[in-house]
Amino acid sequence: MTLIKSGAAIAAGLLIVGAASAQEYYVGGSIGITQQNDSDNSGSTGAFTTGNLGDGSTLDVAAGTPYGWSTEFDSGTAVSGEFGARYGSGLRAGVEIVYSQSDVDTHTGVTLGGGSIDGLDAASIASSPDPLGVTVAQVVADGRGDITNTGVFFNGYYDFNQQGALQPYVGAGIGYVDVDVTYQPSGITVIDDSEGKFGYQIKAGATWKLQNQWEVFGEYAYRATEDIELDNQLFPGTLDIENTQNVFSIGARYRFGG
Numbered sequence: 001m002t003l004i005k006s007g008a009a010i011a012a013g014l015l016i017v018g019a020a021s022a023q024e025y026y027v028g029g030s031i032g033i034t035q036q037n038d039s040d041n042s043g044s045t046g047a048f049t050t051g052n053l054g055d056g057s058t059l060d061v062a063a064g065t066p067y068g069w070s071t072e073f074d075s076g077t078a079v080s081g082e083f084g085a086r087y088g089s090g091l092r093a094g095v096e097i098v099y100s101q102s103d104v105d106t107h108t109g110v111t112l113g114g115g116s117i118d119g120l121d122a123a124s125i126a127s128s129p130d131p132l133g134v135t136v137a138q139v140v141a142d143g144r145g146d147i148t149n150t151g152v153f154f155n156g157y158y159d160f161n162q163q164g165a166l167q168p169y170v171g172a173g174i175g176y177v178d179v180d181v182t183y184q185p186s187g188i189t190v191i192d193d194s195e196g197k198f199g200y201q202i203k204a205g206a207t208w209k210l211q212n213q214w215e216v217f218g219e220y221a222y223r224a225t226e227d228i229e230l231d232n233q234l235f236p237g238t239l240d241i242e243n244t245q246n247v248f249s250i251g252a253r254y255r256f257g258g
Helices: 002-020 136-141
Strands: 024-036 039-045 066-073 076-086 091-112 145-159 166-183 191-209 214-225 228-231 237-241 244-257
Touching: 024 091, 024 214, 066 237, 076 145, 076 244, 091 136, 091 166, 091 244, 145 191, 166 228, 191 228
Parallel strands: none
Antiparallel strands: 024 076, 024 244, 039 066, 039 237, 066 091, 076 091, 091 145, 145 166, 166 191, 191 214, 214 244, 228 237
């Protein structure tokens, strides 16, 4: 977190200084692949009665009962655009708009009250009075849905080898991200909601300077937000969803000169 805060402080400070000390301005954009990391979803229920457990019985679930499962995501797409400025001594700062989207691959390991309910009839969580003939595990394995991140970041960078054509760099930033999550296993809506959260990212990449004020770059970013807390629409309760990702991208910048 120290590196993140330092990068953000550099970005904010340099952007405030602005035209008075900037040596060069640029605008850039990138496209890439995002690898959304698995989420260990966890939450607590409201009070409700389950559907048929498969043997004709039901269960009264008390408010505050813990529950959760794990979600795996497919690789997705990421795009970004940034306006920034270069300063002396290799410092650079920018305001970046980001967007990424990844589909859900599967859900596994559903628990309620600390124990697995994978083997129960799916009627138990679907509030059905009649057995459905498939287990909870079978229903959630069909992981439909997605997670979408849209945000703005204030970034600070340091460019190495400033006089060379190839310039490695590192960076960090903080920002605000709107996270939209849809979990619809087997077409059953469990989560369909969004929340805005504080976000941060750490970056490393390399810039290759071309002629006519153009440059291209390749970049890796680790990007994350605080856990997203959303309402469960299948039964009463809330769910905390982890939101971290690795983004690999390529892009181009145009330098306006200072």
